[in-house]
Amino acid sequence: MLDIRGTILELILRDVRVELDAVRHQRPLPEIRRRMADAPPPRSLKTALLPGFGLIAEIKVCSPSQGSMRVENVAEAPAAYERSPIVRAISVLTNATHFGMSIERLEQIRAASTKPVLRKDFIFDEYQVYEARAFGADAILLMANLLEAGEMIRLYQTARELGLDVLFECHSQAQIEAVPSGAEIYGINSRTFSSGADTYQAARQHRQAGGREDLSTDVHQFDLVRHLPAPAVKVAESGVSADTVARLRDALGYHAALVGTSLLLSHRGVDGELQLFEQALARPSSAPACSAGAGSKP
Numbered sequence: 695m696l697d698i699r700g701t702i703l704e705l706i707l708r709d710v711r712v713e714l715d716a717v718r719h720q721r722p723l724p725e726i727r728r729r730m731a732d733a734p735p736p737r738s739l740k741t742a743l744l745p746g747f748g749l750i751a752e753i754k755v756c757s758p759s760q761g762s763m764r765v766e767n768v769a770e771a772p773a774a775y776e777r778s779p780i781v782r783a784i785s786v787l788t789n790a791t792h793f794g795m796s797i798e799r800l801e802q803i804r805a806a807s808t809k810p811v812l813r814k815d816f817i818f819d820e821y822q823v824y825e826a827r828a829f830g831a832d833a834i835l836l837m838a839n840l841l842e843a844g845e846m847i848r849l850y851q852t853a854r855e856l857g858l859d860v861l862f863e864c865h866s867q868a869q870i871e872a873v874p875s876g877a878e879i880y881g882i883n884s885r886t887f888s889s890g891a892d893t894y895q896a897a898r899q900h901r902q903a904g905g906r907e908d909l910s911t912d913v914h915q916f917d918l919v920r921h922l923p924a925p926a927v928k929v930a931e932s933g934v935s936a937d938t939v940a941r942l943r944d945a946l947g948y949h950a951a952l953v954g955t956s957l958l959l960s961h962r963g964v965d966g967e968l969q970l971f972e973q974a975l976a977r978p979s980s981a982p983a984c985s986a987g988a989g990s991k992p
Contacts, residue, residue, distance in 0.1 A: 748780045
């Protein structure tokens with residue numbers, strides 16, 4: 695495990711360990727393995743992202759940086775994502791303490807969707823990979839800022855043996871270089887997990903006061919795309935809005951964007967916000983993708 699002392703990631707991971715210990719006791723690994731036999735066959739996240747730029751649309755109840763999502767949007771999201779022509783896959787947060795979700799919720803969403811479902815969580819143990827497959831996940835996210843290179847290899851191999859695709863999330867060039875060879879899907883996340891809890895508290899307060907930008911992100915991080923392997927499927931994560939998504943596609947060459955907060959907090963509703971994304975992606979953009987704007991630090 696990498697040194698994450700003093701960061702928001704350390705606080706989250708402490709609670710993830712507590713949750714994992716509890717679920718391990720409730721559902722031991724032999725039970726998880728038996729449950730895997732009844733899980734639906736995995737769908738390919740990579741294949742879903744290749745036809746053209748689209749969204750991995752996220753579902754969560756709350757987040758450390760933005761607080762509670764709009765309840766009606768969270769309820770509307772699964773059906774809206776299934777209908778949307780630009781949503782290629784669905785990301786489901788499965789952490790209860792900080793995101794209000796669960797692996798059981800992922801199973802419900804997967805059963806009602808024809809699109810691949812990504813388990814997004816703070817995964818560091820093989821049990822979590824088996825659990826993802828047992829509850830129907832088609833892919834998992836592995837965080838390069840959380841795992842040593844050897845840990846990433848071990849978890850990646852386990853996932854591939856189970857037929858799961860893996861999205862490797864990176865925040866720096868060093869993390870990109872630590873991703874196992876053979877990886878096919880890379881995400882560049884603009885979220886500043888190296889910050890402390892005070893940054894996230896300030897971001898929540900800013901949002902509650904009516905601010906639109908997410909102060910816990912830095913969209914200049916998206917420039918790291920130039921360090922990704924040319925054949926990789928490239929995903930921009932966090933701090934993405936309808937105002938910025940076309941620039942990520944056209945100026946930086948991303949294949950997809952993982953979007954949650956802008957959809958789940960929108961006063962237009964999820965369908966209304968997705969229409970703005972559709973309109974933005976229907977026209978080319980010549981503006982620089984990482985100029986200061988929505989989601990950037992002041």
